[in-house]
Amino acid sequence: MNHDVLAAELHGLRERVAGITDTLIAANDGVLILADMSEGIDTEVISALAAADLGIARRTSEIAGHGAFRQAVVHSSGGYMAVYAVGSLALMVVLGDEGLNVARLHQESQPALERINSILSAA
Amino acid sequence: MSCLKPQFHEMRVTPLKTGTQLSFDLLAGALTGRDAARATGTLHVLGNPGGIVHLHDGGITCIESAGAPGTDALLLRTGRLSESEWTSALTTGTLGTLGETELHVVTMMATHDAAFSIVAGDVEECSFTPQVLDAPVTMTAAIDPVDLLQETSRRITSLQALEHPLCPHRERLAAARAATVRDLGPVRGEIVAHATGRRTTRDIAFAAGRSVYPVTVEACRMVADGLLTVVPGTSAVVRGPQPAIPLRPRRPPPPSPVPGPPADDDGDDVPLPRSLRHQLLPKLFKQPERKKP
Numbered sequence: 125m126n127h128d129v130l131a132a133e134l135h136g137l138r139e140r141v142a143g144i145t146d147t148l149i150a151a152n153d154g155v156l157i158l159a160d161m162s163e164g165i166d167t168e169v170i171s172a173l174a175a176a177d178l179g180i181a182r183r184t185s186e187i188a189g190h191g192a193f194r195q196a197v198v199h200s201s202g203g204y205m206a207v208y209a210v211g212s213l214a215l216m217v218v219l220g221d222e223g224l225n226v227a228r229l230h231q232e233s234q235p236a237l238e239r240i241n242s243i244l245s246a247a
Numbered sequence: 248m249s250c251l252k253p254q255f256h257e258m259r260v261t262p263l264k265t266g267t268q269l270s271f272d273l274l275a276g277a278l279t280g281r282d283a284a285r286a287t288g289t290l291h292v293l294g295n296p297g298g299i300v301h302l303h304d305g306g307i308t309c310i311e312s313a314g315a316p317g318t319d320a321l322l323l324r325t326g327r328l329s330e331s332e333w334t335s336a337l338t339t340g341t342l343g344t345l346g347e348t349e350l351h352v353v354t355m356m357a358t359h360d361a362a363f364s365i366v367a368g369d370v371e372e373c374s375f376t377p378q379v380l381d382a383p384v385t386m387t388a389a390i391d392p393v394d395l396l397q398e399t400s401r402r403i404t405s406l407q408a409l410e411h412p413l414c415p416h417r418e419r420l421a422a423a424r425a426a427t428v429r430d431l432g433p434v435r436g437e438i439v440a441h442a443t444g445r446r447t448t449r450d451i452a453f454a455a456g457r458s459v460y461p462v463t464v465e466a467c468r469m470v471a472d473g474l475l476t477v478v479p480g481t482s483a484v485v486r487g488p489q490p491a492i493p494l495r496p497r498r499p500p501p502p503s504p505v506p507g508p509p510a511d512d513d514g515d516d517v518p519l520p521r522s523l524r525h526q527l528l529p530k531l532f533k534q535p536e537r538k539k540p
Contacts, residue, residue, distance in 0.1 A: 141313075162445055201333075223449075
């Protein structure tokens with residue numbers, strides 16, 4: 125796995141979408157793989173919470189019969205947390221401030237997720 | 248493209264002029280064009296940060312952009328309004344301690360700032376739809392598009408005239424070693440406090456609950472004064488363990504050499520050894536044991 129390429133993907137996403145403050149990639153069980161995060165944010169805690177969030181969100185869309193899971197978004201008065209599935213084995217967390225354009229984030233994140241998935245599964 | 252990519256050395260400052268002119272022309276063309284003239288509806292500005300212009304009878308009632316704090320962010324981040332006051336203002340229309348004129352002025356500031364932020368970024372396309380979208384707050388008196396464009400043009404020109412013009416969406420700033428928050432005024436101190444090396448002037452404006460334009464202008468002056476430095480482009484702070492083994496799906500278990508005998512209990516899938524099932528299950532669930540023929 126090439127960590128530099130992975131870091132470049134996270135950095136590129138932050139450059140392309142205004143409002144992204146932090147990003148992180150973790151395995152589905154919440155074990156951190158790579159974080160591009162500000163000091164003062166506990167990356168381990170965010171990874172673990174995101175894994176739980178993803179599990180609940182996936183199950184919810186299944187039970188509600190809403191089809192394939194896409195993303196889980198937590199919208200607070202001061203910002204956003206979006207959790208995306210990276211293939212079937214990992215997840216990506218995007219934190220943003222209240223200005224984040226979520227529609228643009230979804231649009232820009234799809235090709236990035238595909239590339240991140242292929243980097244993670246490459247030998 | 249309004250903001251050229253920053254080079255990888257310190258204190259490189261992006262020339263704003265060429266691309267910003269293109270962004271301005273696209274927005275100006277859309278706002279003064281035939282579609283938007285005396286129209287009611289929404290102008291979608293696609294790009295980074297892009298935005299949404301709410302129009303009523305050709306006048307601008309509000310502009311929202313990911314590139315500039317909106318009315319809510321300006322009021323909440325500065326503590327001018329509490330969360331509960333804002334929520335009740337949205338649901339019941341009562342403004343609490345905030346006057347209607349003050350709300351109008353803050354929304355006007357946010358609208359001008361959003362227009363500046365859109366033009367300082369990349370505009371890909373503008374499209375008008377007659378559909379009226381909900382805006383959190385609109386101004387009581389609409390702004391004439393020509394007035395807004397003149398003000399935006401003035402701001403961009405003023406920024407370009409500075410010694411070290413910064414792009415609010417590209418250059419990330421860090422406090423120089425010489426800068427200490429205590430010795431600076433409130434605005435400069437706040438900018439230094441929020442300049443972590445990961446934030447652009449747009450991000451600093453959001454963190455401080457201030458408008459992007461004044462923060463950007465002040466940050467440009469602070470770069471010139473040696474209080475802030477521009478961080479090179481690839482500044483991703485990468486943390487985390489570095490596993491040597493790539494993620495792969497778990498391997499399927501090897502097929503068992505002798506397939507087990509077919510189940511004799513009607514497909515009962517309780518994960519217990521078969522020898523125990525007939526002993527335990529009737530006791531646990533008080534089920535009558537099935538008689539075998």
